[in-house]
Amino acid sequence: MPRDMVLLNMRRGDGYALGVKTKDGVLDVEAAGRALGMPVPADMDDLLQNGRGPALRALIDAVEAAPDGRFVLAEADVAYAPVVTRPEKIIMMGFNYRHHAEETGTPIPKDPPLFNKYNNALNHHGGTIALPTQAAREFDYETELVMVFGRECRNVSEADALDYLAGYCTGNDFSARDLQTLTSQFMIARPRTGSRRSAPTW
Incomplete structure (x- = not known):
């Protein structure tokens, strides 16, 4: 790249x-x-x-x-599009910084939980999000670091990890908190309500 x-x-x-x-x-x-x-x-x-x-x-x-x-x-x-439109996987990491765990009263996890989003969660710079108000009322958002991988990898050492990173950008991780607390899994609350900015740095 x-x-x-x-x-x-x-x-x-x-x-x-x-x-x-x-x-x-x-x-x-x-x-x-x-x-x-x-x-x-x-x-x-x-x-x-x-x-x-x-x-x-x-x-x-x-x-x-x-x-x-x-x-x-x-x-x-420029009419922005999502930074990528055909990703094979969108993997998110929960409680990935200490302050967020503390503000939610969550014990700092030894291993942060992972959850997924789907392609229809991709948005563009300046885009809007349609709130699913028929199913939820408590909405929240967080600015996140988005890392875009440029090639497939497995068992990569920390020293070599950045060789597989194509670039990075900021993202808006949007959640329905009342749905998130219904189960122990994050999927119901988060996979369809995200956005991605469209100007990554490589």
Whole structure:
């Protein structure tokens, strides 16, 4: 994966497109690739799942060598999409910082609980959440660090862990607390009510 850049997923008609934040605005990767005759990743999922990092790096180098304002969008004009749209897994970690456990009166766990979300929990920067008021009344949210893995891994050492991380961004973990306390599992309260910002740093 190319490093030291901020990427974002944009809505484009019925699909998505990849953008790169620059000092002048957002580079439209698809438009630049088409104009320069260079193969580029179609969107964030194409970049991550198909190993298209070298193609993106080549495009960035070409654009930096010969800047062209035709490929740059004003950030205010960007229609954001979820940072990823086809993740294989969305795994969340509960009580992952001491203050949260203390404020909820929860003993600090030796092993933080894990729970899942589903693809329909993905939202975009500036997006809204439809509250399931027919089923719940007590809603809460937390700003979270979202880590996006770039490749499959297993039994990875702590020293090598960041080699598998494609990037990170902030996320809004939205919960229905009254549903959460109905059972010992978090799933009923949290899998359908989240959002993700769309400008990860890589």
